[in-house]
Amino acid sequence: MASKSSLLKVILLGDGGVGKSSLMNRYVTNKFDTQLFHTIGVEFLNKELEVDNHMVTMQIWDTAGQERFRSLRTPFYRGSDCCLLTFSVDDLQSFQNLTNWKKEFIYYADVKDPESFPFVVLGNKVDISERQVSTEEAHGWCRDSGNHPYFETSAKDATNVAAAFEEAVRRVLAIEDRSDQLIHNDTVHLHRKPKSSSSCC
């Protein structure tokens, strides 16, 4: 089963300007563009990777962060396997807004069990020396909000970017393994099995 490639939908959320698109581009193309435009609308990129012997296609969704575009952004939350909550360590406001982003995601993604849904928190722009959010504060929030894993990243110099995305995959796979041990239910299965006679159309 490990040879089967699974599709994993991951969505990057966070205030405008925290570096969502840069993180995605760094991870998928390993490039950093200082002249990148801010995102209008919704975009996504695919990335194939292998994590713990699982072949995975990660579909990374990137959205416009401004409040005004909420109604056009939120429909794309549906079906996400993991949410990457992103802030910038040089922007306190973006850190304080994490709670709102998490709420918005849970509400619109229609997450059945928010307690166990995998969130990963990214404190981006650690290459900048003037920080407004300390590592401890960020760890504190992650701990209090449901023990989310926390990564301090820099899309600019590639620090921890791959590690953060790979952690997202591991979290999803871990949940998948747990639910695999349960009786089959209507959860979406990560490992696509060859078509059986039960359903096709």
Added chain:
Amino acid sequence: MAAPVTGKVVYDQEGVFIHSSCGKLEDQDSLIPGTLRVVEKDMEVIVDWRPLEETLDSSNILCAVKDSSSVVEWNQSPKERNNGGPEHQNSYEAEWDMINAVSFKKRQFTNGGVQSPINIQSKWSFLFSLTDLKSIKQNKEGMGWSYFVFCLKDDVILPALHFHQGGSELLLECLEKYVVLCESEQDSRILLVDCQNRSLSQSFENLHEEPTDSLLQKFKKDPYTATMVNFSKVTNFLVDTIRGTDPLTHRRPPQEIADFLNDAMPDLKINQQEESGFEVITRIDVGTRPEVHRREPVSTAEWESNMDSLGRIRNVDHLKHIIFKGGLCHALRKEAWKYLLGYFPWDSTREERSQLQKRKADEYFRMKLQWKSVSEEQEKRNSRLRDYRSLIEKDVNRTDRTNKFYEGQDNPGLILLHDILMTYCMYDFDLGYVQGMSDLLSPVLYVMENEVDAFWCFVSYMDEMHQNFEEQMQGMKTQLVQLSTLLRLLDSSFCSYLESQDSGYLYFCFRWLLIRFKREFSFHDILRVWEVMWTDLPCQNFHLLICCAILESEKKKIMDGGFGFNEILKHINELSMKLDVNDVLCKAEAISLQMMKCKDLPPAVCEVLGLTDNTSAPACDLAEDYVVRKHYQNSTPPNNPVPALPPNGTRGNSSLKRLPNSVHTPTSAW
């Protein structure tokens, strides 16, 4: 009985299954086993699939009817049919015929009407003549068995046939005795008949999920929506079947996202409700498309030759026309854009303009001072201003940074961009700053090279674009609906395809419309696109025809590739910077000429394009509103207002005869 095709059976395979979702109704088994035969009869070769039980009752056999453009299948049980009587059934047929969307018609069989438990299964029967076959889609390897999907020349897609007991290769060998099959260049899974490289279009059939009666009621009320909704439902079902093995397209139901986008933008239903009746659905021949050439950009000499001694522009219509046809040479932009955007009245004298600029400079700096004089303490208590400022600072650093005017650190261009956007927040605090506005300002500032002029030109541009950025984004909703109206006229099969992929609301055009293609063309080219659009020629909403032109060029790739919801979005996003500005403008203009020549344009299309015919009232709210907004910047109403659209006869081009007879002037609204 059974009415099997008589003739020479050249292929006969049992264990060919249709996987049906009907099973969820009563019968849990969703597999319908059947037999596939190829029969030589007279001069024809017939491909015939029927369920095993079909021998008991073939009354529901379906066959694709020639001359049909898409498919409707009735899910009518024999009992219902008996109740309704034959006339009833015929009237249904007639109604469907009117929408040119016919296909699976029931054959009349003498023994029809026997109630049978296998009715649900037997409705899947089909046969077709090999001459009607357009393509065969094969599955990828690794499923354990093969399946084929037949697509007929009228774009009917038949249910996938799963060869549980093998025999698919034999079938291909058999068919190749009669037709040439070759792989599609776009998709190796698709075998095209006769190497006709035509697309596997996905229009489709089947209303099996809904009882006929309720559907017909809906159809009578609103035939258009009822039809399209059900088409797309069924198409989804089939497309899912076709793509069953592709994890990238299958797993996440985009339908959900589409539904939510619809909820988010309730005006974006598949089509406007007022378009009931049959007119919309009937295919309209929009005629041939004329060839269009562009001219060279308007030169400074040409511009000046149209100016009188007091500096008033004469022959405004002519000037607009040549700007529409060729754009402006760059040196002229700084001056001409002020007129095009409505900052300068065309008939103003040099003296008047200089007075205007003085007044406007005062006004600008008064507003600039307002935000400049807000102390840090004040700003702490003004979260909206703080948020506007914060986002403007971020976005200014992410707007056209490769352009010389904005590149590097501490470039004065960046400060101007920032200051004008902040001042705009003071000009219109309710709107404030919304992402996308920096994209609209950047080229204007680049051309103006002047803070005050750039601000007021930007204000004019924003008047036009305001609704796009408002809380409810009404402008976006309206434009997406209007675009869909145009696209349906130009290419209903593409529309149906997009709907089948839950993309009928055209969300993927969002960026195009929000910031008028700013991110789609290079900086240099967007200057051209915008000045052409600002002439308001050759009709209202020309930018929507630009959308149609681009979409038309991408249609083949999208449909041949069988792109789904995500892939369409990705493909359109990735067109950025790959479009040829002249191609696009020529095509959009050609479409406009084609439409203006067309005698049978649906009223909805006329409304979008601001075209009225001689008989109906020429007043068009949109056009009028537009002119007023364009001019309300000027503190005094112009004495001799400029028409929004050229009156009849200003050009010798007969194709423009649909333009309004009466001229809308701003005075009517003063």
